[in-house]
Amino acid sequence: MEKEELFETVATLLVSGGYQQLRAVLAELEPFDLAEICEQLNESHLPLVFRLMTKDKAAECFTNMDSDLQELLIKRMSDAELKAFLDELFVDDTVDIIEEMPANVAARMLANSDPETREQINRILRYPKDSAGSIMTTEYVRLNKNMSVADAFARIRRVGYEKETIYTCYVTESDRTLVGVVTAMDLMLAETDTLISDLMETNVISAKTDDEQSSVVKKFSDYGFLALPVVDGSNRLVGIVTVDDAIDVALEEATEDVEMMAGITPTDKPYLKTGVVSTWLSRVPWLMLLMLSATLTGAIISQYEEALSHLVILTSFIPMLMGTAGNAGGQSSVTIIRALSLGDVVPGDILRILWKEARVSFLCGVSLAVVGYFKAILLDGADSLVALVVCITLLATVVAAKLVGCCFPVLIKKIGFDPAVVASPFITTVIDALALVVYFAVATALIPTL
Amino acid sequence: MEKEELFETVATLLVSGGYQQLRAVLAELEPFDLAEICEQLNESHLPLVFRLMTKDKAAECFTNMDSDLQELLIKRMSDAELKAFLDELFVDDTVDIIEEMPANVAARMLANSDPETREQINRILRYPKDSAGSIMTTEYVRLNKNMSVADAFARIRRVGYEKETIYTCYVTESDRTLVGVVTAMDLMLAETDTLISDLMETNVISAKTDDEQSSVVKKFSDYGFLALPVVDGSNRLVGIVTVDDAIDVALEEATEDVEMMAGITPTDKPYLKTGVVSTWLSRVPWLMLLMLSATLTGAIISQYEEALSHLVILTSFIPMLMGTAGNAGGQSSVTIIRALSLGDVVPGDILRILWKEARVSFLCGVSLAVVGYFKAILLDGADSLVALVVCITLLATVVAAKLVGCCFPVLIKKIGFDPAVVASPFITTVIDALALVVYFAVATALIPTL
Secondary structure, eight states, X not given: OOHHHHHHHHHHHHHHTOHHHHHHHHHHSOHHHHHHHHHHSOGGGHHXXXXXXXXXXXXXXXXXXXXXXXXXXXXXXXXXXHHHHHHHSOHHHHHHHHHHSOHHHHHHHHHXXXXXXXXXXXXXXXXXXXXXXXXXXXXXXXXXXXOBHHHHHHHHHHHGGGOSOOSEEEEEOTTOBEEEEEEHHHHHHSOTTXXXXXXXXXXXXXXXXXXXXXXXXXXXXXXOOSEEEEEOTTSBEEEEEEHHHHHHHHHHHHHHHHHHHTTOOOOSSOGGGSOHHHHHHHHXXXXXXXXXXXXXXXXXXXXXXXXXHHOTHHHHHHHHHHHHHHHHHHHHHHHHHHHHHHTSOOGGGHHHHHHHHHHHHHHHHHHHHHHHXXXXXXXXXXXXXXXXXXXXXXXXXXXXXXXXXXXXXHHHHHTTSOGGGGTHHHHHHHHHHHHHHHHHHHHHHHOTTO | OOHHHHHHHHHHHHHHTOHHHHHHHHHHSOHHHHHHHHHHSOGGGHHHXXXXXXXXXXXXXXXXXXXHHHHHHHHHSOHHHHHXXXXXXXXXXXXXXXXXXXXXXXXXXXXXXXXXXXXXXXXXXXXXXXXXXXXXXSOXXXXXXXXXXXXXXXXXXXXXXXXXXXXXXXXEXXXXXXXXXEEHHHHHHSOXXXXXXXXOBOSOOOEETTSBHHHHHHHHHHHOOSEEEEEOTTSBEEEEEEHHHHHHHHHHHHHHHHHHHTTOOOOSSOGGGSOXXXXXXXXXXXXXXXXXXXXXXXXXXXHTHHHHHHOTHHHHHHHHHHHHHHHHHHHHHHHHHHHHHHTSOOGGGHHHHHHXXXXXXXXXXXXXXXXXXXXXXXXXXXXXXXXXXXXXXXXXXXXXXXXXXXXXXXXXXXXXXXXXXXXXXXXXXXXXXXXXXXXXXXHHHHOTTO
């Protein structure tokens, strides 16, 4: 059944009062689809539809909703309802929701969580925004190495329904020191009296609570895990990150990188759900900054007003030279920013990066200079002296632009900032100025009349 | 133990001949780390180290290696060794490897696969490069709805070691029509005599073989699955995509988007492993194309040579105006490209997108125009008439640039191409020309002496 049809069915059943049938329809659906349907419903119908879902589906559906809708639903719940509802949510999802709520709603949610959960929520909320700790959940299966496989199954069955993943179980000492990992597959394929200590893998790959989220994603990609344990400074297990969160983080981080490269302050919300004013606010500061920094290029041109008025054809090459230098530098900076964020290169590789970019930029520069020379003469009607100036400028600026483009992100990363912040448009301003300076220097050196 | 230490240990044991100890060290390591160690080894040691690994670890380590190293190892294997080795590989990994091998090695790999696997490999190889079919594996657990939970466990145990994932089992009719899905968690928590038909979820979310990979990633992100079934046109199960591949695809697609936005032909290889010539080839065509298209902006400026030589200060604003228009348009195009690729917007949303961008661009344009006016007078020493020209041009070009920037990707997507291909640098050329035309039109209209 298509989603629109489904929505029609739900709407019709709501009006006709066919609640039993509606309950059956809802029971068949995935939480993500339920959330989409809820977002289209009339607000007055929402609490009713929500009550017709099973408890765990309602909780999962809720985590997939818009924060506005979540707020509305929470406000309609009595304290008792909220308490029961929060028990169904996973701790990491509760944290995500609390982060989006206004202070009074967040406080009410915390007040209605049971004390142990509240403490876990508060701990996760304290981790920095982009850290492994902030996306972990504290719900996982913890085993003891002296258990048998049968004991392990008994524990999984007992806690199973409440845990976000039971497919990877962690073996800890009594002080929670992480000593091993056992998968559900290992358990299913083993004899029931095997000891966990004989079954467990002791070389456990883990993340630290303050590791960057991108390094967590890289571990999932490298090792193909379904869950990654998160430990504190003394190797004590404090939580796990599950693979579904890793995918979301991978997509979000890529979007953030792309947005920052284009001079946009990243937002969490999907495009059509962001308001006009917040989109404006995420874009205008960068445009303003870049416009003001273009004062530099303007000033350089003003300095050469005299020369330009003698030989106006020089002006017509300015956009092409600045554009080419900007594109060349952008290619290098974007490549390096992405490679840094995937962990393909680290700041220590700077010399290898420079050596590679030096050769690539030389090849690019020579190719462009040759084509640029003939283009200037044949297409733009320049004489051979002006064409030579263009040609030399192209080679010099492409090399300079690519070297600046590859160094900048590495330096920024080295001093601890996100390289994407300073990317394309920003580097472009530097490179634009560079291109102009080189152009006028070459022109005044080679053309005697200037 | 740190990776460098580990490598030292392995190297020392290789020289001293401590093979038993080496075997124990290797057995502890994750396949990804083994592959990193292999890549640093002397080539002559490689086959020996490879033989000291357990069969399944060797296979997994192999899939994590560089294709050059894979080729070298395959060439050193006898046909019998290759045959045994291929049996250990998962079908989707074999396909990935074959795609990177030269024709003769690929043919030898196919010839040494067993006939059934060979047929599966050939089928997957025929799916288009970016389709769900091309990343699926044909190894999964298929159940019958009349089985009991005990039967299901027996089947999982029998086939378990050979399947990439056993945590999601698919229920099919005898003609392979997909009718349900059961998770290992369901099975573990159920009584052993429960029938699969009573346990299975019948609302199965699946992908079609020719679905785009980005839509597969979106399903993993939306629904939080560990595996997604892939069906043909008649809803017959032909394979599954596992979550580890979905993460890799998410990272690769994001990198491709970023590269295309920066005018780089995407490559599969990590930055430092790509040769200088192939990096040059991936970059120079775009630079060339953009340089040649800048002929347009040059031609526009040439047309106004006369006017510019009368009032050279106009020239000094060209870089700022073109840059601001380019940045404004880039913000919109990049946002829409990313939203299209995440599935946040579809081409049908074009009117909503236009309406939103119209309002945002007006706000941005007005803000920049006001600041630009005073900047021109106070910082750049322009008179109020020139400042007014700059100010009007800013407003008009920012609005035009953002509208072009948001429409272009949607149109390109609509006619079936990848919107990222035409992104930032390309749109920038169009917008540059637009900015100049508007600038000179406003200038000649308002300044009587031109």
